[in-house]
Amino acid sequence: MPEPGREIMDRVGALIDETGCERTQLLEVLHRVQAEFQHIPRAAAEAIEQRMNVPVADTYGLVTFYDLLTEHPVGRSVLRICEDVPCCLHGSDQMAEEAAKRLGPEGEPSADGGVSWTRCACLGLCDKAPAALWREQPLAPLKVHDIEGIGDSHA
Amino acid sequence: MAEGFTILIDGKRAEARPGETILDVLRREQVETPTLCNHQHLTPAKTCRACVVELKGSRPLVASCERKAEPDMEVRTDSERVQNARRGVFELLLSQNDVSTAPGLVSQAEQLGAVPDRYRGQKYERGFFDDNKLYVRDFDKCILCYRCVEACGPDVQNTFALTVAGRGFTAGISAGFDETLVDSACVFCGNCVEVCPTGALMDRREHTLRAQGRYDESQQDVVQTTCSYCGVGCQLDLHVDRRRNEIVKVTSPDQHPITLGFLCVKGRYGYSFLEAEDKPEEAVKGA
Amino acid sequence: MTAMHEAVLLRRRGAKAGDLKSYIGSGGLAALKKARAIGPEETVRILTDSGLVGRGGAAFPAGRKWESVRTAKDPIRYVVLNTDESEPGTFKDRVMIESDPFMVLEGLLIACYAVSATRAYIYVRGEYRHVAELLAKSLRELQQAGHLEAVGPNGAALEVEIRRGGGAYICGEETALFRSIEGYRGEPMAKPPFPTVAGLFRKPTVVNNVETLANVPDIIAFGAKALRSRGTERSPGTKLFSVSGSVDRPDTYEVPFGTRLSDLLELAGGGKDLQAVLMGGAAGTFVFPKDFDLSLSYEGVAERHTTLGSGAVIAFDRETNLWQVAERLGRFFAHESCGQCVPCRVGTRRQHEMLQALAEGHGRGDERGLLTRLSQVMTDASICGLGQTAATAVRSLLEAESAGLLAN
Numbered sequence: 001m002p003e004p005g006r007e008i009m010d011r012v013g014a015l016i017d018e019t020g021c022e023r024t025q026l027l028e029v030l031h032r033v034q035a036e037f038q039h040i041p042r043a044a045a046e047a048i049e050q051r052m053n054v055p056v057a058d059t060y061g062l063v064t065f066y067d068l069l070t071e072h073p074v075g076r077s078v079l080r081i082c083e084d085v086p087c088c089l090h091g092s093d094q095m096a097e098e099a100a101k102r103l104g105p106e107g108e109p110s111a112d113g114g115v116s117w118t119r120c121a122c123l124g125l126c127d128k129a130p131a132a133l134w135r136e137q138p139l140a141p142l143k144v145h146d147i148e149g150i151g152d153s154h155a
Numbered sequence: 156m157a158e159g160f161t162i163l164i165d166g167k168r169a170e171a172r173p174g175e176t177i178l179d180v181l182r183r184e185q186v187e188t189p190t191l192c193n194h195q196h197l198t199p200a201k202t203c204r205a206c207v208v209e210l211k212g213s214r215p216l217v218a219s220c221e222r223k224a225e226p227d228m229e230v231r232t233d234s235e236r237v238q239n240a241r242r243g244v245f246e247l248l249l250s251q252n253d254v255s256t257a258p259g260l261v262s263q264a265e266q267l268g269a270v271p272d273r274y275r276g277q278k279y280e281r282g283f284f285d286d287n288k289l290y291v292r293d294f295d296k297c298i299l300c301y302r303c304v305e306a307c308g309p310d311v312q313n314t315f316a317l318t319v320a321g322r323g324f325t326a327g328i329s330a331g332f333d334e335t336l337v338d339s340a341c342v343f344c345g346n347c348v349e350v351c352p353t354g355a356l357m358d359r360r361e362h363t364l365r366a367q368g369r370y371d372e373s374q375q376d377v378v379q380t381t382c383s384y385c386g387v388g389c390q391l392d393l394h395v396d397r398r399r400n401e402i403v404k405v406t407s408p409d410q411h412p413i414t415l416g417f418l419c420v421k422g423r424y425g426y427s428f429l430e431a432e433d434k435p436e437e438a439v440k441g442a
Numbered sequence: 443m444t445a446m447h448e449a450v451l452l453r454r455r456g457a458k459a460g461d462l463k464s465y466i467g468s469g470g471l472a473a474l475k476k477a478r479a480i481g482p483e484e485t486v487r488i489l490t491d492s493g494l495v496g497r498g499g500a501a502f503p504a505g506r507k508w509e510s511v512r513t514a515k516d517p518i519r520y521v522v523l524n525t526d527e528s529e530p531g532t533f534k535d536r537v538m539i540e541s542d543p544f545m546v547l548e549g550l551l552i553a554c555y556a557v558s559a560t561r562a563y564i565y566v567r568g569e570y571r572h573v574a575e576l577l578a579k580s581l582r583e584l585q586q587a588g589h590l591e592a593v594g595p596n597g598a599a600l601e602v603e604i605r606r607g608g609g610a611y612i613c614g615e616e617t618a619l620f621r622s623i624e625g626y627r628g629e630p631m632a633k634p635p636f637p638t639v640a641g642l643f644r645k646p647t648v649v650n651n652v653e654t655l656a657n658v659p660d661i662i663a664f665g666a667k668a669l670r671s672r673g674t675e676r677s678p679g680t681k682l683f684s685v686s687g688s689v690d691r692p693d694t695y696e697v698p699f700g701t702r703l704s705d706l707l708e709l710a711g712g713g714k715d716l717q718a719v720l721m722g723g724a725a726g727t728f729v730f731p732k733d734f735d736l737s738l739s740y741e742g743v744a745e746r747h748t749t750l751g752s753g754a755v756i757a758f759d760r761e762t763n764l765w766q767v768a769e770r771l772g773r774f775f776a777h778e779s780c781g782q783c784v785p786c787r788v789g790t791r792r793q794h795e796m797l798q799a800l801a802e803g804h805g806r807g808d809e810r811g812l813l814t815r816l817s818q819v820m821t822d823a824s825i826c827g828l829g830q831t832a833a834t835a836v837r838s839l840l841e842a843e844s845a846g847l848l849a850n
Contacts, residue, residue, distance in 0.1 A: 207822070240785075240822040
């Protein structure tokens with residue numbers, strides 16, 4: 001059986017085949033790696049170094065710079081709750097408390113790896129505050145009921 | 156050869172040459188200008204903002220280390236706005252960093268009249284890393300000047316082992332993925348240590364001696380020699396503690412035509428091989 | 443009299459939004475056809491004459507930007523559609539695209555044709571996945587119908603790439619945006635050189651905001667006067683405002699420049715009994731009822747020392763503690779600072795710490811003076827617009843407090 005690092009590298013290599021190996025594709029490659037592995041593992045950075053000639057350290061620099069990329073695994077589905085002014089005025093802090101109660105600590109995947117939640121910066125959905133993204137699509141206005149539903153399906 | 160031109164500095168005319176930065180001109184005119192991230196052999200990072208000046212026509216202040224001089228520019232360094240901004244930069248750094256091994260930073264701050272405890276708040280705590288035999292990294296002292304990243308990267312070494320990771324206040328220098336340096340791409344040339352302005356990166360021997368209260372530059376002699384590891388001919392300055400006749404550090408003069416102050420692992424740290432019983436690789440890898 | 447919501451840019455908002463046939467049936471793509479008939483030079487001249495200025499926040503004349511790239515020596519040029527809408531309280535670009543993706547794309551095609559762009563990039567913030575998908579679908583339809591043919595240089599078909607952002611406010615800053623497309627951390631670079639000289643991949647580049655390009659088709663189709671028939675002498679046209687917060691009908695409203703702020707607030711079902719509004723987003727300023735009669739135009743806001751910024755208008759009722767609002771703004775900037783320069787990296791943190799203390803009511807008493815002092819350092823010494831404006835709202839709040847304008 002191949003070692004897990006090898007498997008990741010092969011898979012990331014296939015993703016790079018789709019995008020092209022120029023550096024300008026790096027963020028897109030990382031988006032795809034994140035979608036597939038729920039984080040950017042070190043082995044992915046090694047594959048990127050081999051195929052795209054981007055140093056491992058540079059990839060790490062990007063992963064830690066962009067909010068949508070993570071170095072540690074998050075849930076397969078992510079709930080992002082906006083915490084900026086218009087949403088805050090409409091109770092986003094209470095939504096975050098609710099999420100902490102029902103979905104566990106911020107940023108940590110549920111036991112089945114299915115879901116995690118995080119606070120985030122303004123989502124541009126202020127007309128429907130408090131706003132959230134669920135599986136990358138708007139979920140706004142977010143209601144306690146929505147969080148309960150997510151929690152129940154990943155108990 | 157392109158023609159020189161004049162710019163105005165605090166109302167006085169000064170000669171400038173094409174390609175020069177405002178800072179180049181300020182230095183030649185002996186206008187005292189604080190700098191932290193600027194390094195003569197590295198691309199201006201323009202991140203510390205200590206050298207900002209007022210430039211007519213520009214709303215924000217500009218970094219003199221980075222902005223090229225242009226004919227008829229009007230530059231002010233003596234305005235309250237400039238002094239306030241520079242002082243602010245130092246006060247912000249003093250509010251977050253351990254500056255115990257950064258005498259240059261401290262003395263520039265004093266000259267500007269910076270008040271060390273002006274701002275309070277969370278310290279910059281990124282920890283002390285001791286993961287190899289050649290140098291230590293104390294990131295509480297890091298001011299994120301980018302010099303080490305540039306020296307490791309395209310400006311000097313082309314190793315690309317270092318990056319700035321994270322964002323905002325928690326951004327910091329990293330070798331990626333919680334790596335120890337030994338597991339990273341680092342080749343231990345020590346050129347990052349050479350350019351570090353605050354002692355955040357420090358040769359292990361210097362660090363150990365300082366901890367024991369035994370590092371005293373007034374007790375050191377500098378002995379010149381030429382590195383014998385290969386045929387390039389790098390000049391080495393051996394810093395010898397005359398009390399114990401012991402090499403405490405190896406550097407190279409920053410104006411030496413071959414090195415510009417930069418060395419490789421053998422030149423900079425090869426002296427410890429004399430004392431290592433193990434193979435050279437073992438000396439690098441740590442215990 | 444109350445000003446009316448005047449749908450010009452948003453006239454196709456509703457049922458048929460995003461349908462290419464009905465777009466063309468209602469006059470769409472006529473402007474692109476006209477541009478190709480009159481040529482690049484004349485196209486840019488019309489735009490310049492119209493007085494259109496960028497709607498992203500900096501209000502730079504759009505025609506001048508295009509002209510300097512059109513006449514650049516380098517044959518390789520780019521046009522970037524900046525869809526990195528991330529200023530807190532701002533959602534008008536999203537609504538613009540959802541309402542009429544083709545008008546935005548037609549504006550982009552005209553821009554590319556006018557400056558002979560080798561390629562266009564659409565940079566969409568990562569959180570706007572649904573917007574990126576809509577743009578991709580619309581672009582595909584245009585392409586399949588042959589509308590990208592001969593828009594590129596020397597009669598070639600135009601290449602357009604859609605890029606997803608990674609979740610970083612700073613990437614709306616144009617030089618950071620370039621770095622992000624190039625595959626790096628989005629750290630702003632010093633200007634000059636300006637993007638029109640050395641932008642994306644160091645090539646001459648036009649960067650335009652969504653709303654800016656949405657204005658272009660009508661201007662080209664109906665002439666410079668089309669824009670000037672609305673708005674004021676110095677601020678021609680209409681403007682999209684994102685109104686949110688303590689109002690009954692938060693939404694994107696299109697009104698002619700020169701409309702009174704109070705009338706805009708009334709449209710949104712607010713206005714009475716408001717304590718203040720935050721104009722221009724996190725990087726803007728607080729405006730209080732004594733100034734609600736201000737004219738929403740570039741000259742009107744300058745007169746009252748505020749800004750249109752991104753067109754965000756966040757309203758606060760009298761129950762709201764504005765220091766708690768300021769704390770949230772401080773948190774935003776501390777989170778979004780790229781970390782490159784000292785004044786912004788450390789300054790946004792110190793600012794947030796002090797705002798937290800004030801919001802929670804356990805300050806040590808010297809915070810107000812320190813915030814004022816710090817704001818000057820950040821404004822003067824930061825590399826880019828983020829750090830330079832991160833203290834603007836706070837400073838306006840401090841001034842309002844001294845003037846006794848806060849409700850609690």
